[in-house]
Amino acid sequence: MNYLEKIKRLYQLSKAEHSGFSETEIISVEQSLNIKLPAVLHEYYLAIGKNKTVNDSHNRLLSPNNFYFTEDRYLVFYEENQGVVQWGIKETDLHLDNPSVWGNYDTVHESDWQQETQTLENFFLSMSIYYGTLGGLLYHANSFSPVASETVKFIQRNRSEVSEISWERQKIYTDHYFEVISLSFDEAGECTAVFVGTSLEERFEKILDLPGIDWSYTSYEDMGEDYETED
Known part of the structure; x- marks a missing residue:
């Protein structure tokens, strides 16, 4: 593509x-x-x-x-x-x-x-992903809590890195561009934040189920009762 x-x-x-x-x-x-x-x-x-x-x-x-x-x-x-x-x-x-x-x-x-x-x-491509995870994409979420290394490794194993727009402090991963996950890293290489986005609700649900991520915000919060999910 x-x-x-x-x-x-x-x-x-x-x-x-x-x-x-x-x-x-x-x-x-x-x-x-x-x-x-x-x-x-x-x-x-x-x-x-x-x-x-x-x-x-x-x-x-x-x-x-x-x-x-x-x-x-x-x-x-x-x-x-x-x-x-x-x-x-x-x-x-x-x-x-x-x-x-x-x-x-x-x-x-x-x-x-x-x-x-x-x-x-x-x-x-970079702008479409970056701003997509900040609200351009219908389904988006973020977390500003530390992410366990096991979760980072799981994402890396199951998705492809978008190497042309990634760098050591911000790495982008995707599953054939149906979804994107952006991971922020500190100087020690620890993941300190996650930004995600997709246009497909089913994929969004699976992303939200990733283990070890405490979501700070999901776009469901602004979508009304029809999009509220069960805890």
Whole structure:
């Protein structure tokens, strides 16, 4: 599966799902900025650029007519929900099909661009998972209590690591992108938090039954009586 197929499966979008911008809208922006968008950025906007569940559940994907260049020549296309952080592509990388994405964690006085992902594909996959577990996905939960090593090992044995967007302090696991589990680790390698998400209730129930996790929150809490589960 490519990155778009993974996102569509995770959010249970049909293969024929079209919730993107038109070719005309994208070309218009390219002409106004006198640029050619990277192939992956173009593809993503055409396919699901207008899908608010995927792109606007926490931080936000900018519409093409809101693209802008910073003074240090990064094309910004994604923003943190309060505008504090921006994500963009170096102007000198726009000719690449699948360039790196950089995050600007600046102060009021100066920019501080740091490489977020090596590729656009990884950026979109990462954001869909990260924000999915924070509320973008219909079923989501988290725990901020220490997790036993046996539970961590069970997850690692029964799911595949999404290695392209994992790192030593935050590892992502999935079962063929029908669900995702994100584990946070401290400097000693101990698991200190869990974030999970899926679009399928049956899978969510099985995740909640994982041994040794004291859930701090589940999305059932905001779904009303019809979704209340028995203790």
